[in-house]
Amino acid sequence: MPKVMAADKPWALISEVGENGYYEELAVIMKEHFQIMSLCDFLQNPALHGQKIQVLFMWKFYPEATPALLALLPSLRVVCSGGTGTDHLDIPYINSLGVKIANTPHVVSDATADFAMGLLLASARKIFEGQEIAKAPNTAIIPQSLMGVEVTGSTLGIIGMGEVGYKIAQRSKGFDMKILYHNRSRRSLEDEAAVGATYCENMDDLLKMSDFVMLSLRFTPQSIGLIGHRELSLMKPTATLINISRGLVVDQDALVQALQLTTIQAAALDVTHPEPLPRDHPLLSLPNALITPHMGISSTSTAKKIIQKMVDNAIAAVKGLPIPDEVKPQL
Incomplete structure (x- = not known):
């Protein structure tokens, strides 16, 4: 597969890279396919960056997909949440914005x-x-x-x-x-x-x-x-x-x-x-x-599997393809 140049990569919003976010080895998996931006950097000038962001990667519920944040992301296509649970997401509201939701079942x-x-x-x-x-x-x-x-x-x-x-x-x-x-x-x-x-x-x-x-x-x-x-x-x-x-x-x-x-x-x-x-x-x-502080899925190998699933879901969403792990409202 040809290497994707940074300028051609779609943009994704994350919490941060570091102790309170993604370890560098996990962020590397995202950087292969996305131009990532931390929430802190984004909020310094949301008007400049908001139109670029197509993916919101949520790790341990952050960044929170609040109406206030979503309003700053008019080009957002998908919220990719790590883990199986989705109770932290307002699925009907997010979907009403034309935004898809994906989680990472089976790997945790x-x-x-x-x-x-x-x-x-x-x-x-x-x-x-x-x-x-x-x-x-x-x-x-x-x-x-x-x-x-x-x-x-x-x-x-x-x-x-x-x-x-x-x-x-x-x-x-x-x-x-x-x-x-x-x-x-x-x-x-x-x-x-x-x-x-x-x-x-x-x-x-x-x-x-x-x-x-x-x-x-x-x-x-x-x-x-x-x-x-x-x-x-x-x-x-x-x-x-x-x-x-x-x-x-x-x-x-x-x-x-x-x-x-x-x-x-x-x-x-x-x-x-x-x-x-x-x-x-x-x-x-x-x-x-x-x-313990909600650390049941906190193992290195599982974290890598979660991030890879998040990336796979995000790539599908950006390309307009069926999202493997799309979450839809329960009827």
């Missing part, structure tokens, strides 16, 4: 499932607490407070058995876990048999029987507050809640209370609302809450 599932198991193991075996004690200058003995929960042979309840949820089940099978799942639709008997999963039509049954409850469902308006006071009260007092879906799926006030009163034993969260939490949020000070 393995990394997310790996991280979900990492959260489960770290919380159950108090790995981070152990690290703090091991590194503390005054540690002389290993305290009994590091006694953890056995993962092998325990019961994992997965709420949301889509692509990611199923990969979590596959990994859990290696720990000889008993797997329950609740989903909008039941998976095939072959899928269930492959991972030894049992379908729970009633989510309450799953909550009552699980030692670990994993939230891996796709976020929709109907899933807001899915786990609240009532649901937490159904869980075992020895159970752990793990959330890799979206923060709004859990009523955080109810979760704080459940952790304070030990209604449940622990929570491990890669997602919160908002992100990051205010520095004085009570979840941050609870010893039985493990919180």
Whole structure:
């Protein structure tokens, strides 16, 4: 394929290149096909640059596709968002402007499932607490407070058995876990048999029987507050809640209370609302809450796959071709 000269490349808007944006090795993938401009540089003179921008690349929700920003981009053809979720996008509004939307499905599932198991193991075996004690200058003995929960042979309840949820089940099978799942639709008997999963039509049954409850469902308006006071009260007092879906799926006030009163034993969260939490949020000070900054897809190989998919979608949009991963409003 002949090399595209910089002057001939279509323009794309990004957050920035660097620690708070795209690592240089990822930006290189974009630069092969696009003339990229950081949001900071763009906002210095939007009237000059706005007509050039045909693609908005969103990485970890930035730059936000707000009406104010979109109004500055009259030539925009596509918003390419990294990751699977699209709840941060006003799809009908963006489409009403004649702008397409694309995401990057299927390339984030393995990394997310790996991280979900990492959260489960770290919380159950108090790995981070152990690290703090091991590194503390005054540690002389290993305290009994590091006694953890056995993962092998325990019961994992997965709420949301889509692509990611199923990969979590596959990994859990290696720990000889008993797997329950609740989903909008039941998976095939072959899928269930492959991972030894049992379908729970009633989510309450799953909550009552699980030692670990994993939230891996796709976020929709109907899933807001899915786990609240009532649901937490159904869980075992020895159970752990793990959330890799979206923060709004859990009523955080109810979760704080459940952790304070030990209604449940622990929570491990890669997602919160908002992100990051205010520095004085009570979840941050609870010893039985493990919180990470929405880093489930943060692996080098996965990031490269995401960027390549974003670029492929953008190239198709600019050329007026069908976009491989176009997102359309749900009817």
